[in-house]
Amino acid sequence: MSLRPAGQSPVWRRLVTIWLPVCLLLAPLTTVAAPEAQPEDNDLPVAEIQAFAEVFERIKRAYVEDVDDATLLRNAMRGMLSELDPHSTYLDEEAYDNLRESTQGEFGGVGIEVGKRDGQLTVITPIDDTPASAAGLQAQDSILRIDDTPTESLSLQEAVELMRGEPGTQIRLTILRAGEDAPRTITLEREIIRTQSxxxxxxxxxxxxxxxxxxxxxxxxxxxxxxxxxxxxxxxxxxxxxxxxxxxxxxxxxxxxxxxxxxxxxxxxxxxxxxxxxxxxxxxxxxxxxxxxxxxxxxxxxxxxxxxxxxxxxxxxxxxxxxxxxxxxxxxxxxxxxxxxxxxxxxxxxxxxxxxxxxxxxxxxxxxxVVRGRLEVAQDNGLQVREADLEGHLTGNGEDDDASQLNTRLRDDYQLGEALNLLKALNVLEKRKR
Structure with a gap:
């Protein structure tokens, strides 16, 4: 590889400054006929640094548009971290601010937590009382597109930035849900997300x-x-x-x-x-x-x-x-x-x-x-529908509107109803032990 003459790129000079002394320090090892030494953890990989410097130089010289040094280096940092695991990332000023906002409980967006699973942008969960939860997004939904942008080529941070935006603006998510044959498109309106944890x-x-x-x-x-x-x-x-x-x-x-x-x-x-x-x-x-x-x-x-x-x-x-x-x-x-x-x-x-x-x-x-579901009461299985089960029924002397809403809530949330039943059963068993 030919070294670029000094004076043409400050970043190139910095790369060579790092690379050249390392090569000089390691050069004597290449002239000694001895078993290959194992590199120490702190040794810099000379060949890889040389390749990186050459790629950097070719981009600067031949890419169709001019790219400044800072952008190239930030992109290199993003790529270096994104290849480690789905959760490591470089945070620029905007992303860092967004992270601090979300941990404090207020930020702009649609209220959705996402991650990468098998390379696919995936819903971890919709946050309570947000546009995402109101639209019916569910955990494990795959997000194929954000507006017109396919997500397969986006990093996690890029996807999050696309979904955030000014309150009142709309965003279209194309999702694929397990068990469904075709994607569906959901339109959401961004809001200031104030989460009550x-x-x-x-x-x-x-x-x-x-x-x-x-x-x-x-x-x-x-x-x-x-x-x-x-x-x-x-x-x-x-x-x-x-x-x-x-x-x-x-x-x-x-x-x-x-x-x-x-x-x-x-x-x-x-x-x-x-x-x-x-x-x-x-x-x-x-x-x-x-x-x-x-x-x-x-x-x-x-x-x-x-x-x-x-x-x-x-x-x-x-x-x-x-x-x-x-x-x-x-x-x-x-x-x-x-x-x-x-x-x-x-x-x-x-x-x-x-x-x-x-x-x-x-x-x-x-x-x-206990899987997610809804309790459906049928006539032909021996269970009877009572007046209190009917939506909009008149309340009796012993019932209030809160109790009626609770009955509906437990019927709609099968897992919650079963959790309450289990607690009551545990109390019955405890009393019988006494």
Whole structure:
């Protein structure tokens, strides 16, 4: 390879400055007839750096349009990270701002968490109360096009940037759903997404419902507040912790949530190549709800931090995990600022449940498998439709509108109804033991 004369490209000079001294240092080794030495971890690969420099030079000289050095180097960084795994990426200023906004709970877009599965852009989950959830997008839907742009050639970051935009503007997603023969096109209107990560309700007297849609910086505190409100009127006889379609989020928030139900024991630990990536988190003795019977709902949209919570509570025998197999994202990403409002999001470790299970590409298997569905009451199977089951029926003296809405909700959400039934059955069995 011929070296380019100095003075023509500052970046080229920097590349040669790196490459040439390395070649000079290693040159004596090539003249000695001895067994080939194994390279140290810190040795730079001379041939690959030479090839990179040559590719860089040919692009600068021959590409159909002029490309500045900074753009080429940023693209090289993006490619270097994107080939590692679906979650490592280079964050320019805009992407870094978007990431910080999403962890704080407010950002612009359609409210959808996506990832790459087998090279295909895939829905991890639609976020609650957003255009994506209202349009009926589901976990595992494949996104084939964003407007007129095919997604197969896009990086994950590029796809996210395309889906974000000004509130009030529209976006078309072409999706393919498992079990369907043809793609469908869904038109969404972008909104300011203000996610409320924690919701709570009473399903039945004495039985609470706690929904976590994603793990943000304040999710742990919000869970404690919700538990306090649920127990204000009467002690809980059971609680449903709903982690379905929860894409994850902040690791510490997941630890805080699990700690709310555990008095001791390990919650999660991580292992990586660097010493500071090996962490272990354990429960504190101060626990908000240590004795409340618990059912944890998961599905294919439950990922990352949601799987940490489900796995910890399952391994510690703190509750019954119900639903379907979770997504299987068991890696930890660290945000590494680069200065100038840029950063790397780099996978630095795998996390493990208290019993040493890796969730990566495996997911959490529920203790009780219950598929998504809707309870349909038929006349010919011995079940009778009551007046209270009819939509729009008049309420009686012993019934209020909230109870009517609850009946409809449990009928429409089969998994939730089964979780409530299981809690009631567990209480019956406990009373009989006494």
């Amino acid at each position: 924690v919701k709570h309700d009473i399903l039945s007297p004495g039985y609470g419902y706690l929904r976590i849609s994603q793990f943000q910086t304040r999710t742990g505190d919000q869970v404690l507040n919700a538990l306090n409100e649920l127990t204000d009127e009467q002690p809980l006889q059971g609680l449903v912790l709903d982690l379905r379609n929860n894409p994850g989020g902040v690791l510490q928030a997941a630890v805080d949530v699990a700690d709310a139900f555990l008095e001791d024991g390990r919650i999660v630990y991580t292992e990586g190549r660097l010493p500071d990536s090996e962490l272990s988190f354990s429960a504190s003795s101060k626990t908000a709800a240590p004795d409340v019977p618990l059912v944890i709902l998961i599905n294919g949209g439950s990922a990352s931090a949601a799987e940490i919570v489900a796995g910890a509570l399952q391994d510690q025998r703190r509750g019954v995990v119900m639903g379907t197999q979770s997504f299987g994202k068991g890696s930890v990403q660290q945000i590494m600022p680069l200065g100038d409002d840029e950063a790397l999001k780099l996978t630095t470790a795998r996390y493990y449940t208290p019993n040493g299970r890796s969730i990566q590409a495996q997911g959490i298997e529920p203790d009780v498998r």
